[in-house]
Amino acid sequence: MIVPYSHVLLLSALLFVVGMLCAVGRRNLIMILLGLEVMLNAGAIAFVGAALRWQQIEGQTVVIFVLAIAAAEVSIGLALIVWAYRRTESLDPERLQDLDTAEPL
Amino acid sequence: MTIPVPPDTLTLTAALLAVLLPLLSFGMIMLVFRHRRRLCARISIGAVSVSLLCALFLLIDHWHLNTPIRHTATWMVSGRITVSVGFLLDPISLLMLTIVAAISFLVQVYSLGYMAHDPGFSRYYGFMSLFAWAMLCLVISPNLLQLYIFWELVGLSSYLLIGFWYQKFSASTAGKKAFVMTRLGDVAFFLGLLLVLFNLGNLDILEMNAGRMPLNIPPATITLAAVLIFGGIIGKSAQFPLLTWLPDAMEGPTPVSALLHSATMVAAGVFLFGRLFPFFSQSSGAMTFFLFTGTTSMLLAATMAMVSRDIKQVWAYSTISQLGFMIMGLSAGGYAAGIFHLTTHAGFKALLFLCSGVFIHIFETNDMFAIGRAGGRRLKVPMACMAIAAAALAGLPPFSGFFSKEAIMGQLAQMANPLWLAAGLLGAFLTAYYAFRLIFVILFPRRDDTDRPPQNAHAAHAGNDGHRRAYRQMAVPLIVLATVTLVLGWGQAGLEAFLMRTAASVVHTAEAHPAAWLPYTALGLALAGILLAWVEFGRRRAAQIGFVERMPRVHRLFAERWYLDHFYRRFLERIIYGGISALCTRNDRRVIDGGLDALGRSTVAASRRLSLLHDAALQARMMLIFVVMALLSLYFLFA
Numbered sequence: 001m002i003v004p005y006s007h008v009l010l011l012s013a014l015l016f017v018v019g020m021l022c023a024v025g026r027r028n029l030i031m032i033l034l035g036l037e038v039m040l041n042a043g044a045i046a047f048v049g050a051a052l053r054w055q056q057i058e059g060q061t062v063v064i065f066v067l068a069i070a071a072a073e074v075s076i077g078l079a080l081i082v083w084a085y086r087r088t089e090s091l092d093p094e095r096l097q098d099l100d101t102a103e104p105l
Numbered sequence: 106m107t108i109p110v111p112p113d114t115l116t117l118t119a120a121l122l123a124v125l126l127p128l129l130s131f132g133m134i135m136l137v138f139r140h141r142r143r144l145c146a147r148i149s150i151g152a153v154s155v156s157l158l159c160a161l162f163l164l165i166d167h168w169h170l171n172t173p174i175r176h177t178a179t180w181m182v183s184g185r186i187t188v189s190v191g192f193l194l195d196p197i198s199l200l201m202l203t204i205v206a207a208i209s210f211l212v213q214v215y216s217l218g219y220m221a222h223d224p225g226f227s228r229y230y231g232f233m234s235l236f237a238w239a240m241l242c243l244v245i246s247p248n249l250l251q252l253y254i255f256w257e258l259v260g261l262s263s264y265l266l267i268g269f270w271y272q273k274f275s276a277s278t279a280g281k282k283a284f285v286m287t288r289l290g291d292v293a294f295f296l297g298l299l300l301v302l303f304n305l306g307n308l309d310i311l312e313m314n315a316g317r318m319p320l321n322i323p324p325a326t327i328t329l330a331a332v333l334i335f336g337g338i339i340g341k342s343a344q345f346p347l348l349t350w351l352p353d354a355m356e357g358p359t360p361v362s363a364l365l366h367s368a369t370m371v372a373a374g375v376f377l378f379g380r381l382f383p384f385f386s387q388s389s390g391a392m393t394f395f396l397f398t399g400t401t402s403m404l405l406a407a408t409m410a411m412v413s414r415d416i417k418q419v420w421a422y423s424t425i426s427q428l429g430f431m432i433m434g435l436s437a438g439g440y441a442a443g444i445f446h447l448t449t450h451a452g453f454k455a456l457l458f459l460c461s462g463v464f465i466h467i468f469e470t471n472d473m474f475a476i477g478r479a480g481g482r483r484l485k486v487p488m489a490c491m492a493i494a495a496a497a498l499a500g501l502p503p504f505s506g507f508f509s510k511e512a513i514m515g516q517l518a519q520m521a522n523p524l525w526l527a528a529g530l531l532g533a534f535l536t537a538y539y540a541f542r543l544i545f546v547i548l549f550p551r552r553d554d555t556d557r558p559p560q561n562a563h564a565a566h567a568g569n570d571g572h573r574r575a576y577r578q579m580a581v582p583l584i585v586l587a588t589v590t591l592v593l594g595w596g597q598a599g600l601e602a603f604l605m606r607t608a609a610s611v612v613h614t615a616e617a618h619p620a621a622w623l624p625y626t627a628l629g630l631a632l633a634g635i636l637l638a639w640v641e642f643g644r645r646r647a648a649q650i651g652f653v654e655r656m657p658r659v660h661r662l663f664a665e666r667w668y669l670d671h672f673y674r675r676f677l678e679r680i681i682y683g684g685i686s687a688l689c690t691r692n693d694r695r696v697i698d699g700g701l702d703a704l705g706r707s708t709v710a711a712s713r714r715l716s717l718l719h720d721a722a723l724q725a726r727m728m729l730i731f732v733v734m735a736l737l738s739l740y741f742l743f744a
Binding site: 020023024025032093094096097098 | 720721724727728731
């Protein structure tokens, strides 16, 4: 391997943390979705590095699955964000907190 | 202890028939034949007449009884304590059986006329049968527990009959008052029972009467038990301080007053005294207390009777007074004298009430002045019978009351302290006064221009057939009772011998040989009372105002029952409602309700806190997930 496996894992971990910080620390629903995407891709990188390390193609197969799943999830997530935006007129997740005790539409 | 003998078959049958038939009658009337009025009356009168015949048979058959007859069946056993039911026949119970059955029979026949048009006719006869059953079983009880059960049942039938016309508020209130006041006495009675039970192991009457040696109970305990049991007697026989329920009990129909509240039920207390006479007489302190209570009741009630205008109330106060007199006689050691006076009193007091009932029924008023003005004197049979009974009450010879009163006076004269005899003589004077005050007011009315005799008086006298038959049904018992009042006096010696036959071993009554001047003094005082009543009420130009009524404050004291009712009302309001029930209400509201409310409130508050977990706090939850993941990975990395 040109790059040692530990470096790939380090990159993956760093990307994961970045994605986590983005998802948890930003007051924006779309940023949560972005963070989720980043976390998913970080995991994919780890899988690719593992496939290279152990010379098995299954790692890359998993990456294809992950991409497909990410796409499906984004579509549903965006639909939900549109609903939430229509409901609360903002993209702030805190505005969604008291929905269960608020008056039904 | 007297060893009782078991009964022979005839006695057993007669006793069981006598006491159980009224129960059967009650059941059939209340459950089955309610709608058929005349049949109900026939069932009830039939049952009580069979009871009367059985009682008379038993009395005559066992006139020379030497040992009591007892028959019991075990009902419950618990460790050392055995509860049995059955009957105990000895002279006092045989005598009481006859008295109760006879007066019940006469009153039920009388009620045919009195209650003829009442809508509750069947219910009335049902309750009368219930009372007859309860009272008959009470007098033959062999142990105090059975007696207590029937004591309460008698109180129940009294409540039902006083409040018979329940639509009338005063009647139902009077019933409730009677029940609650007697219940108060019964609490003391029950405590006394428990005391005896714990010390003796059972409540058998023959064992309790066995005398000091076999009992092995410390004297202080005997005194306490005696005083507590006497509490029940105070309640039931309307003695001081629980006497105000009896005048109010006159709200019931007059035959009920005649049966329950003069001759039989209130006499149950005196009967209990006689029953437990050997037990009570072991404690001279208790007997002195009883003497004091009886004297107080006698004098207080006599004063109340002196100012009353209501014909039934006068006889109600008189009953309280005479019961006090009986208790005085018994407490002074006069067993036979007290029981004899109980017998004669039952006769003439029932007669007084029944005569008054005729007047009330025809003139529809209880006020004696109104009855007099409306022409009460023209009804010959009731007027004559009432005069005879009043003479017996006042203690005039040759009526039965004279003999029984003299017997008690003789016993009182034996006491060391002359105070009791003086009180008895004063009581005799007052009794004659108030009895004849009533007689003279009715006999010699003052005609007022504004008065008109009510229509009913003419109707009843001119009589259509229904009224005539009712009048006859009411008149016959009156004549029977008047005859009894006339002749019973001569039975005194025989009756006393009968009573003392089984009791002589444990009843240490000194034979009362009174001083020679005593009968004349008592008779003289009675005549003086009658003379005073004549002077004030009977003479042609008398003002019909008693000497007490001329003293307004004394008059008000007597008329307000010595403010006893006021005292009770204030006691109830301040101490019971204001104190105890206020405390309990506060406990109920603050402690019990408050505790439960606080439990509910705290549950809701906790759930509010916990519901924060439900909040859609998106990012906080994600944060939590990642933290846990990091911790887990650290764990797997290093462990």
